Amino acid sequence: MAARQRRTYEVQLEGVDALDMPLSLLRDLCDLLVEGAQRATRLAVEGRSVARGMPSWLASAADLRVGRYERGSLSLSVSAPELHAVAPEVFSQQRILAPDATAFDAFLEAASDAVDGHRGSELLDTGVLEVLARTHALSNRGVASLRIRESTGRRMVMIDSVSSQRILALARDTPAPRVDRVSGVLDALTVSTRALMLRLDDGKVLRGLAVGATLETLKTLLGARVVVEGLVTFRPSGDALRIEVDHAASSVASDTLWARLPHGEAGPSQGVVHQNAPEWQSLLGSWPGEETDDTLFQALEELS
DSSP states (O other): OOGGGEEEEEEEEEEEETTSSOHHHHHHHHHHHHHHHHHHHHHHHHSOSOOSSOOHHHHHHTOOEEEEEOSSEEEEEEEEEBHHHHOHHHHTSOSSSOTTOBHHHHHHHHHHHHHTTOTTOTTOOHHHHHHHTTHHHHHTTTOOEEEEEETTSSOEEEEEHHHHHHHHHHHHHSOOOEEEEEEEEEEEEETTTTEEEEEOTTSOEEEEEESSSOHHHHHHHTTSEEEEEEEEEEOTTSBEEEEEEEEEEEOOGGGGGGOSOOBOOOOHHHHOOOTTSOGGGGGOOOOOOOOOHHHHHHHHHHHO
């Protein structure tokens, strides 16, 4: 890949010696950077950070390369390909990242939002926050700080023990995904990425992804009022971030009950960390999807 199609970043890990550090620590750092870049980019493009399978374009986008490794506090020069050079047909459709952005840029923006405690961020969901929360484990192993800077100085983020605690708190407060229904106008549909957009009566917009619902069905509903059902993922604020649509149909009068943006509340399992369990386990709630229609309607009526 041509040099002009890759961007360079400086990664510094203060508090450890690069030539006398546990390989397990280096592995954890690499996993953090690669998985963080993958999940942040997938969230920006598909509206979800974690899913089964690895698209070829995502593996190529997170193709991070080491350019320098020096004695002293770990200091790496890392390069990443510009997204438009990896798969222009995929990345030309997304609206969150800049045209010349890389997967590492997506990771840095997500990390910056997490460090700042930005609860309404479009770049944070449970999958991205789970990766970022691993920085807490680094600080427990003698790492004073992790600093990542884009070579031109346009973007920089630093995560220390204080900010890693802030990220953990943000991750714990983020509601677990749940199955829900939403009614609104199917305002947009992108065939190449299966992305869609629902516009609600109050003007709010909910991004979505066609998972079980077929593109053929959704094409016939484009521009019409619909009701969709699927797994809803939430921002740290509790507002819905996206819905993975399993079923879609034309809306009927009784569907006005679902004409609202879903809102989640952090459950008890997310607010408590067990000392003997890995941090990420505390971020996982019970898997949703066993509620019947009657249960959902009853719960909504009790909230109204």
